[in-house]
Amino acid sequence: MKKEITYREAVRIAIDTAMEKDERVFLAGEDVGRYGGSYAVSMGLLEKYGSERIVDTPLCESGFTGMGIGAAMNGMRPIVEIMTCNFSLLALDQIVNNAAHLLHMSGGQFNVPLVIRMATGAGKQLAAQHSHSFEGWYAHIPGIKVLTPATVQDAHDMVGLALDDPDPVLIFENALLYNRKGPFDSAAKPLPIGKAKVMREGNNLSIFAYGINLFKALDAAEELAKEGIEAEVVDLRSLRPLDDETIVASVAKTHRVLIVDEGWRSGSISAEIMARINEKAFYELDAPMARVCTEEVPIPYPRHLEEAAIPSAEKVAAAVRTLMKEA
Amino acid sequence: MSLTIKEAKKLYRDMLLIRRFEEKAAELYTEEKIRGFLHLYIGEEAVATGIMATLKPEDGVVATYREHGHALVKGIEPQKVMAELYGKIDGCSRGRGGSMHLFDKEKNFYGGYAIVGGGLPLAVGIALADKRLGRERVTVCFFGDGAVAEGEFHESLNLAALWNLPVLFVCENNLYGMGTRLELAESEPDIAKKAESYRIESHRVDGMDVLKVHEAARKALSHVRSGKGPVFLECQTYRFRAHSMFDAELYRSKEEVEEWKKKDPLLVFRKRSEELEIWEKIGADAIEKEVEKIIADAVDFAEKSGWEPVDELTKYVYSEEVPS
Ligand SMILES: Cc1ncc(C[n+]2csc(CCOP(=O)(O)OP(=O)(O)O)c2C)c(N)n1
Numbered sequence: 181m182k183k184e185i186t187y188r189e190a191v192r193i194a195i196d197t198a199m200e201k202d203e204r205v206f207l208a209g210e211d212v213g214r215y216g217g218s219y220a221v222s223m224g225l226l227e228k229y230g231s232e233r234i235v236d237t238p239l240c241e242s243g244f245t246g247m248g249i250g251a252a253m254n255g256m257r258p259i260v261e262i263m264t265c266n267f268s269l270l271a272l273d274q275i276v277n278n279a280a281h282l283l284h285m286s287g288g289q290f291n292v293p294l295v296i297r298m299a300t301g302a303g304k305q306l307a308a309q310h311s312h313s314f315e316g317w318y319a320h321i322p323g324i325k326v327l328t329p330a331t332v333q334d335a336h337d338m339v340g341l342a343l344d345d346p347d348p349v350l351i352f353e354n355a356l357l358y359n360r361k362g363p364f365d366s367a368a369k370p371l372p373i374g375k376a377k378v379m380r381e382g383n384n385l386s387i388f389a390y391g392i393n394l395f396k397a398l399d400a401a402e403e404l405a406k407e408g409i410e411a412e413v414v415d416l417r418s419l420r421p422l423d424d425e426t427i428v429a430s431v432a433k434t435h436r437v438l439i440v441d442e443g444w445r446s447g448s449i450s451a452e453i454m455a456r457i458n459e460k461a462f463y464e465l466d467a468p469m470a471r472v473c474t475e476e477v478p479i480p481y482p483r484h485l486e487e488a489a490i491p492s493a494e495k496v497a498a499a500v501r502t503l504m505k506e507a
Numbered sequence: 508m509s510l511t512i513k514e515a516k517k518l519y520r521d522m523l524l525i526r527r528f529e530e531k532a533a534e535l536y537t538e539e540k541i542r543g544f545l546h547l548y549i550g551e552e553a554v555a556t557g558i559m560a561t562l563k564p565e566d567g568v569v570a571t572y573r574e575h576g577h578a579l580v581k582g583i584e585p586q587k588v589m590a591e592l593y594g595k596i597d598g599c600s601r602g603r604g605g606s607m608h609l610f611d612k613e614k615n616f617y618g619g620y621a622i623v624g625g626g627l628p629l630a631v632g633i634a635l636a637d638k639r640l641g642r643e644r645v646t647v648c649f650f651g652d653g654a655v656a657e658g659e660f661h662e663s664l665n666l667a668a669l670w671n672l673p674v675l676f677v678c679e680n681n682l683y684g685m686g687t688r689l690e691l692a693e694s695e696p697d698i699a700k701k702a703e704s705y706r707i708e709s710h711r712v713d714g715m716d717v718l719k720v721h722e723a724a725r726k727a728l729s730h731v732r733s734g735k736g737p738v739f740l741e742c743q744t745y746r747f748r749a750h751s752m753f754d755a756e757l758y759r760s761k762e763e764v765e766e767w768k769k770k771d772p773l774l775v776f777r778k779r780s781e782e783l784e785i786w787e788k789i790g791a792d793a794i795e796k797e798v799e800k801i802i803a804d805a806v807d808f809a810e811k812s813g814w815e816p817v818d819e820l821t822k823y824v825y826s827e828e829v830p831s
Contacts, residue, residue, distance in 0.1 A: 206639070232639065238669070243662025246628020247635060253617060254567070254636035273659075277622050278629065286610035286618060287601030288823040322824045346826035373829075 182365045187335045188358040191221050191297075193366075194339035195259060199229055202257060205343060208235035208244055209261030218263045219299060219358050245271035245296065249279050249348075252294040257343055262298040265314045265352060279348040280323030294349070295342040300328075301354040301392060301442055302490050308478035311486070313442040315352040315391075316449035319419035325349045325373055326420040330394040332362030334417060337370035345373060354392040354442075376423035378430065382410035385436035385503060388427065388453060390416040393440040393491050400496035409504055411438075419449050427453065428461045435466040436506075438499055440491050445473035467506035472499050510718065512788050515780060518560055518717050520794045522552040522772055525576040527798050528585060531806065532575065532592060532606075536752055540809075541592045543605050544621075546573040550747035553772035554679050555580050557720025558647060558740075561728050567615045567633050567646040569626040572607035573679075573746075574619035577649055583611045585801050586808035595812035602815055603823070617646075623684075624657030626650060627676075631663050634672040634737075645731050647675045653684025655701065656692050664705040664739070671736040675727055676702065678741045679714065685750045686758035702739035714742030715770040718779055745770070 185193075198205045207222060213236040216223035226234040237244040241262060248260040262268045268275065275296065282290045302311035319326045325347060329335040335353065342349035371377060379394065380401055389397040394415045401411040412434050414426060431437055437457060441450035450471040457469060475489045529549050535541045548555070555576040562568070562581070570577040578588050583599050591598030592606050600610045607621040617633060620626035630648035637644040654660050655678065667674045678698050682689050689696045702709040708730060712723040720742060727738040745767040749756050780786040 204640075238662075238665060240658075240662035240665065242659050243628045243631070243666055246625070246659065246663070247632035247666060250569075250617075250629035250632020250634075251636040251639075252632070253629070254633040255640055256632075256636040258632075273622055273625055274628060277625060278620070282618070283826065284823045285600060285604045285608045286612070287598070287603050289600070289610050289612040290618070291826045325825075344830050346829060 181367065182363065184361050185332060185364045186358065187332050187353070187360050187362070188219065188221055190332045190336035190364055191339060191353065192223070192225070194336045195222065196225060196228070198340060198343050199225070199233060204255065204257040205259065206233040206235060206256065207259045207261060208237055208248060210237055210239055210263055212236060212261050217261070219355065221261070221358070241267050241270035242274050246274040246278065248294050248296070249274060249282070249292055252292045253282070253290050257293055259295045259297060259339070259343070262296060264310055264355070265298045265300045266309055266312050268298055268314065275324065275348070275350070276321055280321050283347065284323060291346045292348045293346050295339070295351065296348065297351045297353060299355040300352040301356060302474070302479045302486055303356045305481055305483055305486055307481040311479035313474065315419055316441065316443035318350050319449050319452070323347070324420065325418065327351045327373065327418050328390040328416065329353065330357070330391050330415050330417070332360070332364050333368060336364060337368070341370055341373050349373070352391065356392050371417070374418050374421040374423055376417055376426040377415045378412060378426070379415050380411065380413040382412035383434060384410045385438060385500060386412045386414060386430040386434045387438045387440060387496065387500070388414050388416055389440040390419065391442065393442055396491055396493040397440050397496055399493040400500065403493070403497050404500055409500060411500060422453065422456070424456055424460060427457065431457055431461045432464045435464055436503055437465070437469040438496065438503055439469070439471040440496055441471060441473045442491060443474060444476050445471070446476065448473055467503055470499050470503045472496050510783070512785060514560065515785055516789055516794070518556055518721065519776055519789055519791065520798065521556040521560070521580045522717060522776065523794060523798050524579055524585070524801065525552045525555065526773065527802050528579060528588070528805070529575060531802050533748070535592070535806070541606070543607070544572065545606050545752045546750065547748040548573050548576040548746070550767065550771070551679055551681060551714065551744045552576055553717035553720050553775070554677065554714045554742045554744055555649070557717045558675070558677055558724045560721055561724040562645070562647065565615060565644050567617055567644065569617045569630040569633070569646065569648045570619045571626065571650055572619055572621040573651070574609055574649070575606070578609040578611070578616055578619070581616050582614045583609065583616055585805040587611070589805035589809040590812045593809040593812065595809055596815045597808065597812035624650065624654040624659035627654065627659050627663035630674050631666050631672060634667065634674045635670065638672060643732070645673045645675055645728060647677060649677045649679060651684060652678060652680040652682065652689050652698060653692070655698055664702060664707060667737040668705045668707045671734070673731050673734070674737040675724070675731055676707070676737060676739045678739070679744055680741050681744050681746045683750070683758070685754070688758070699739065699741040702741070707737050707739045709739040709741065712740055712742045714744030715772050716775050716779065717772055718776070
């Protein structure tokens, strides 16, 4: 069935559907039950499934993430919710040293079919301990998969894809997207993990983006079209694995590249994408690659500074204009 | 003490197996057949042996990097453990884990973990899965006194008690975390008391006496199996060897070590079974011979096993079968 729903509803429907379908699925995290989820994603699910399957945990990110890993090793299909990716750093040991390493370290014996969902991103004036974007860091780690749904459809589909995957999957939901509405087709066949998607065709340059920045890129592309610049906009969707094929095909078509990344510039996922294009499509380039990232500061509290720190449609458009003037 | 001769034999044999296996491992280490970190369990054999003797094959075990003993008495073939120490393909983790990361899914051995405290939350999750799926199973989680200072210890005890999970926590208190004595690491060095503060039934056990450990484990497991929630055992023990093969042991005196060696679990067992007038029936000589052969076979197996081909390096980073 096709309709318009919010990103939040899309995630909730996906969790609900998965729980209905498979007894082994449960959701655990801080305030996912009685409170309804800190971003209201799981509102109403406790009433439907009870506290054994919608599990309110104490404040112990490492403990409950590790619990999820153990449960996944032992036959369950847990979804662990971490309020924001900033707090996931307390669970970093469990995510990296255990979830990501177990299959390899055990010689293929123990896989970890765990899903970890967390909110990411800045833009709500929450200051430096609630606003960061660590998806690029996590994409550094072999053994886990990193998904960054931008559209309502992906917000829904990726939960199911992640649950079906035998390996640990991290889903980064940009906190500003939860209220965003978009088209949703409950019968659509999901685009697999590891596939990027061309969201807007264009011949003059490729803009690679993910999460909320996809929409900033699309807005910028609309503006640029009025000036006669046709940007191709690609939703990366999955940061690990990255879809090199789609990236390279787009570069081969447009010969110019801009990457929009909400992580810090140094050592970011945008740096990795540039490196891959350099390795695989260097001779396709007509100009040096460019990127719009977050400024190299902890995200500040005041609105004007926060806005100045993170990517925006204006910054994207400006970067494109500069890029188009190159050689 | 209700102990059959058969049970007594097994306890002695398992302790001796660990002892001889590790003596051999130390030898092989100096011959450079085994590399990396090697943490020996010598002196602590009564703990793994006494606990494991009460488990059923389907019960799960989570261990630390000092886990050769746990792996052996949980039933992983000594050959596969030895091959793992060699890093060979026939090792219980295909040689990828080494001494610190022994795994065997079939034996419900959920692995050795080298991040202090890191295994505790996993044990909680494994137990939670059992409870939810209605399996009659217990998960035993071994860790050292060093883990008590880590946040994950407290997080895990809290969760296990809060959710009434079938976990047996076994703290192997050997008084030291590497070179740091417990009193220098804990404001309250009474570990069982700490566990009690989480409303977990907790006991202190003489970890040098396998019969006492066995008895405590039997009681603990019947509590856990009856659905009354987790139990915590603090087993007071001592490692006779260095922390790892790189340790100059500057932090403790030879006298202290010698004093503890008087409580060697093998000696204690002999004394106790003499009191119970069963020592003669154990057949210690035959057991010694049997173990000797097992170790020789294990070394032979490890020597002959091959290396995993380098073109398989990136295998098992992700699962091969991903449903489409
Ligand atoms: C999180 C973490 N910190 C530090 C270390 C280094 N380290 C390895 S063993 C050890 C001591 C642990 O002592 P204990 O838990 O008592 O176990 P034992 O070695 O006595 O069996 C330390 C500090 C580690 N492996 N993991």
